[in-house]
Amino acid sequence: MVTEAQPKENEVVSDDKEGDFEPKIIGFLCNWCSYTGADLAGVSRLQYPPNFIPIRVMCTGAVDPVYVIKALLEGADSVLVAGCHPGDCHYLSGNFKARRRIAILKKLLENLGLEERRIRLEWISASEGQKFADTVNEMVKETKKMGPNPIKKEWDI
Amino acid sequence: MRGTSSRKPKIGVFFCTCKGSIGKNVDLNELESRVKENPDVVLCIRHDKLCEKDGQAFLKDQISNTDVDRIVLVGCTPRTYEEVINKGALEAGINRHLVEHVNIRELCEWIHPDEKSATEKAVFLVLGSIARVAFAQEVLDKQVILKNNNVLIIGGGIAGITSALELIKNEISVHLVEKTDKLGGRAYELDTQRLSEEDVILPNINELIKSDKFHVMLESEVVDVNGTLGDYKVKIASKDKEEELDVGAIVIATGSELFDAIRILEYKYDDADVIDFFELEKMLVKDEVKVPSSGEIPKRINFIQCVGSRDENKGNAHCSLVCCTYAIKQAAKIKILYPDTEVYIHYMDLRGPECGFEEYFLDAQKKGVNFIRGRVAEIQKDGKNLILRTEHIELGDIMSLPSDLVVLSVGQQASVETQKLADMVHLPLDKDGFLGYYNDRFEILDRRGISIAGCAQGPRGVARSISDAKKAVREIAGIMKKGFTARSIHSVIDETRCAGCRICEELCPYEAIYMKNVKDHVTEESRLISSVNLAVCQGCGACAMACPGGVPQLIGYSNKEILAQIDELI
Amino acid sequence: MSKNVRLNVEEDLLSTVNELFKKMLEKDAADVLIVPQDVPSGACTVQTLVRYPAGLRALNPFAFVLPSNSADILVKTTDQASQERIVVVFRPCELRAVFELAKLNQINLDNVTLISVDCLGTLPVPEYVELAQKSENGLTMKLLFDVQKGGKESLLGLDLRSACQICELPVMDNADVSICTIGLNLQKEVLLKANTPKGEEFLGAIGMELSEEEDPESRKKALEQLFKVKAEAREKLDAQVKEEVKDIAGYMTVLASCINCHNCMKVCPICYCKECFFDSDILKPSPKQLLDKSEKRKVVRMPIDTTLYHIGRMNHMITSCVSCGMCESACPSKLPLLAIYHAFGSDVQALFNYVAGRSLEEELPLATFKEEELESA
Incomplete structure (x- = not known):
């Protein structure tokens, strides 16, 4: 079993030391609002740390929770799901559906001791470049404080 | 959508420097060399401006001269130039779903000044898209021909008639259901209509009746609607029978109804000499206006505007838009018929959205029509005489005006039929009860094979109803004749794996999922499974997320592709 | 009455x-x-x-x-x-x-x-x-x-x-x-x-x-x-299992003896899919993907995706879990599945004021949504 090999394991893979831990954050951005918001942040040259890696999806309502689980189990330190504000969904109600799914997933992972703030659902519109940059900044800061995703210590999947 | 293709993907990666704007923070040489390490990448090449003409030619050339079968375009945001840049690739024969865009300009170059980390992030982004495109599937655009291309028009007023005529001109068969015993609706009675140079009602009706593509059902009503674009089943109840019609699309032209003035007690609509504008219109058609109780020519006529309109407490909140124009026209005509009759119009403010209103207004003033600004408080009866108690805002006076005849300009309101139908076809009503909510979303409606024409959308006059109706059926006519091309991104359902739980049907915002009865060859079990109506599917992916089994998948955004991308990114 | x-x-x-x-x-x-x-x-x-x-x-x-x-x-x-x-x-x-x-x-x-x-x-x-x-x-x-x-x-x-x-x-x-x-x-x-x-x-x-x-x-x-x-x-068991899996390490320890037979899914009355998502090709990694992982992580516990299966399946069926415990009875490794599903399930179902199988009228939480809810999420 891997458990026995673990102490060694930790040394190799985790960047536990406070300060030099650079988290990796995966973000699912809806094509219509948040991805465009991220573009705007770029056009406006709003700097934010490079720890955030975006994935473009059509709608938050299409973000299968299994993506979030997969990202976390693969070792992402936090996951952002960002879409249009309530009522503004390009597909009418995708963000409401996403909200339910994410709430369920959060509840489950919370019970497994994973910090609730590692999964964030945010509404960022196409005109909110600043909010996008702020969100990433905040998440990076917060994730650094929380430390590496504890799953990484249990490399299993 | 599942299963890795047995063939090894041959991926071409194109880097666009955006005329040198990319490459200051992102180290393109390093990026390229890292990308080249990927065994699926067979081509890795740079250009200055892929979105321009020579860039397109370059793209096309490179693809044609090599054996790449899918490509990754690295450069600016796909939100602006996706279609433009894709063009070269598409022309070179690469399927649109085998093209991935990586945005390293807005998401890297412009925001990360540190070269090392900017490059590192860019590497992840590009490798992620390479992993994703490796699992992408070629899907050709789908041309869908409809099962049935007859159109049902509900309502035989001016909007319904115009729609019917327009469709018949396009060689499309039309069934028209009308609840009364004749075609023409309210417009048929309008004097203004006859005054205008082209009388659109009677000749149109006559032309319709001649056509063998026109089938009319009078004194009939739609009681149930099922199905979808190209395959609607509509139940119609006539006086003595009920029948089911198969049609491909539906035009809702159920019109509006007039406010019943009896609801405003202080205007004494139950008095014989208080009439609404529509009753006056019927007199004007005959070029004669008489006081109903006496049969004499009226000496003083008062028009009261906004009866039942712009008054949430006693009537409807909305403005009926046309009543000012009607009243002014009627008043002017009375002055022509009887120059000695005093005519007053009591208004809150005059509203005439159509072009030409100002001229009507000035013309009526010139003819001697009096305009009094103020809300009429009540109509009193003094013996045989009617007396209006009203304010005159400009003079700041309270006035009592005797009147032989009072005309109430009642507004249009949503008809009960429209509301019933909205329910049957699952369309939301706006706050005034009209089907106006979808006005700006024509495309979505057309794709469902439903169009709304005329006053069912909200109050309007004859001219606008006609232009509306023409617009409303234009798209439908095209779809009925030629079918349609499905959106390139849509949902695909693996029918063999569908358990029929219907959650995707519940969660689809466009009712694009419909249930289809299938019988298992082996077990003989008959069950309902989900199917996608490509006409309506907008490609949002709600169904894909709804299904625990991953049965519906969104083209270009399948679980397999995105999971592969996630795998690569971390 | x-x-x-x-x-x-x-x-x-x-x-x-x-x-x-x-x-x-x-x-x-x-x-x-x-x-x-x-x-x-x-x-x-x-x-x-x-x-x-x-x-x-x-x-x-x-x-x-x-x-x-x-x-x-x-x-x-x-x-x-x-x-x-x-x-x-x-x-x-x-x-x-x-x-x-x-x-x-x-x-x-x-x-x-x-x-x-x-x-x-x-x-x-x-x-x-x-x-x-x-x-x-x-x-x-x-x-x-x-x-x-x-x-x-x-x-x-x-x-x-x-x-x-x-x-x-x-x-x-x-x-x-x-x-x-x-x-x-x-x-x-x-x-x-x-x-x-x-x-x-x-x-x-x-x-x-x-x-x-x-x-x-x-x-x-x-x-x-x-x-x-x-x-x-119930209270005792919920508390006990929540303590046992209170962190990922605890959960992984529980799952360490999972033999990946997916019996828990096969006997679950709620798992109605024709083919489980976690059995489908969608999640099957290619040999290259699998071997590449060992490079990234240095060590990969096999069989792969056990945790993804358990959390993912829970995420799919937990709102409808009726706590019949068939999963636990069928588990050859005697994982405390019922205890976990019950403890987690009641938390999740409480989010929507839903009790699985209580009545035919209550709407399935996954088949609907409200415009105003879960604002804090």
Whole structure:
């Protein structure tokens, strides 16, 4: 079993030391609002740390929770799901559906001791470049404080 | 959508420097060399401006001269130039779903000044898209021909008639259901209509009746609607029978109804000499206006505007838009018929959205029509005489005006039929009860094979109803004749794996999922499974997320592709 | 108030109930029964489809064993075109699963009459079989009387399945008909309740005269006591398992012995997919993907995706989990699955004020949404 090999394991893979831990954050951005918001942040040259890696999806309502689980189990330190504000969904109600799914997933992972703030659902519109940059900044800061995703210590999947 | 293709993907990666704007923070040489390490990448090449003409030619050339079968375009945001840049690739024969865009300009170059980390992030982004495109599937655009291309028009007023005529001109068969015993609706009675140079009602009706593509059902009503674009089943109840019609699309032209003035007690609509504008219109058609109780020519006529309109407490909140124009026209005509009759119009403010209103207004003033600004408080009866108690805002006076005849300009309101139908076809009503909510979303409606024409959308006059109706059926006519091309991104359902739980049907915002009865060859079990109506599917992916089994998948955004991308990114 | 009828016990409880069900077929109140009967050796009790009265030999809806959740039988025996009138006798946890599956359009209840029995719990199948083989006839009645009497030795020293120890709904008051045994003198009588118009009509059709009558005091008291015991056990188990998996390390330790057989999914009445997402090709990594992982992570625990399967499956079915515990019973590695699903499931279902299988009317949380909810999320 891997458990026995673990102490060694930790040394190799985790960047536990406070300060030099650079988290990796995966973000699912809806094509219509948040991805465009991220573009705007770029056009406006709003700097934010490079720890955030975006994935473009059509709608938050299409973000299968299994993506979030997969990202976390693969070792992402936090996951952002960002879409249009309530009522503004390009597909009418995708963000409401996403909200339910994410709430369920959060509840489950919370019970497994994973910090609730590692999964964030945010509404960022196409005109909110600043909010996008702020969100990433905040998440990076917060994730650094929380430390590496504890799953990484249990490399299993 | 599942299963890795047995063939090894041959991926071409194109880097666009955006005329040198990319490459200051992102180290393109390093990026390229890292990308080249990927065994699926067979081509890795740079250009200055892929979105321009020579860039397109370059793209096309490179693809044609090599054996790449899918490509990754690295450069600016796909939100602006996706279609433009894709063009070269598409022309070179690469399927649109085998093209991935990586945005390293807005998401890297412009925001990360540190070269090392900017490059590192860019590497992840590009490798992620390479992993994703490796699992992408070629899907050709789908041309869908409809099962049935007859159109049902509900309502035989001016909007319904115009729609019917327009469709018949396009060689499309039309069934028209009308609840009364004749075609023409309210417009048929309008004097203004006859005054205008082209009388659109009677000749149109006559032309319709001649056509063998026109089938009319009078004194009939739609009681149930099922199905979808190209395959609607509509139940119609006539006086003595009920029948089911198969049609491909539906035009809702159920019109509006007039406010019943009896609801405003202080205007004494139950008095014989208080009439609404529509009753006056019927007199004007005959070029004669008489006081109903006496049969004499009226000496003083008062028009009261906004009866039942712009008054949430006693009537409807909305403005009926046309009543000012009607009243002014009627008043002017009375002055022509009887120059000695005093005519007053009591208004809150005059509203005439159509072009030409100002001229009507000035013309009526010139003819001697009096305009009094103020809300009429009540109509009193003094013996045989009617007396209006009203304010005159400009003079700041309270006035009592005797009147032989009072005309109430009642507004249009949503008809009960429209509301019933909205329910049957699952369309939301706006706050005034009209089907106006979808006005700006024509495309979505057309794709469902439903169009709304005329006053069912909200109050309007004859001219606008006609232009509306023409617009409303234009798209439908095209779809009925030629079918349609499905959106390139849509949902695909693996029918063999569908358990029929219907959650995707519940969660689809466009009712694009419909249930289809299938019988298992082996077990003989008959069950309902989900199917996608490509006409309506907008490609949002709600169904894909709804299904625990991953049965519906969104083209270009399948679980397999995105999971592969996630795998690569971390 | 529901309408009741007291059924006098003639010879003994089981034969009386056996006769009652025979009557359903004889009086043509049903075409087919789905009822549990003892196998001839008495070693176990299994569900049977019975079309003729002669097929009813050893009806035993009270046996202390539940080899599988019978809801699946209705999935297999009904479809859109179902015409035959089916009457089933299920335990509350089975009926809860039936309600969920009906909402998931897997069962067509149009021609089905649902009869529930009070359930005092079941033993793990192997232990029950061993016990039954050793025992004389009348094991069910002995256990039934013992348990009703209470006391530590009531189950011959055996423990109920953990799902039964913490059961939330040992009696079901919204089946069409319920057969009540708890708190009654079973040598004399059982109580039949019609909870729905369909149930009333059904009991009428087999010649029962119903009256409105309150539960006897003895039943009320016994139920109160039962609920209390179960609630205490529930609280204890929830707390215990939450402590055990309070962090990822704990959870991974629990999952360390998972053999990836996916039995928990196969026996789950709620897992209705034709092919599990986690069994499908969608998640199958290519050899290259798999080997590449070892480079990134230095070490990869095999089989891969065990954790993804468990969390993912939980995420798919937890809102409809009825805590029947079939998963745990079927797990060769004896993972505390029921305990986890119950503890996590009640948290998640509470988000939507939903209790899986409580009623047919409550909307499935995953099939709907509200515009105003979960604002803090």
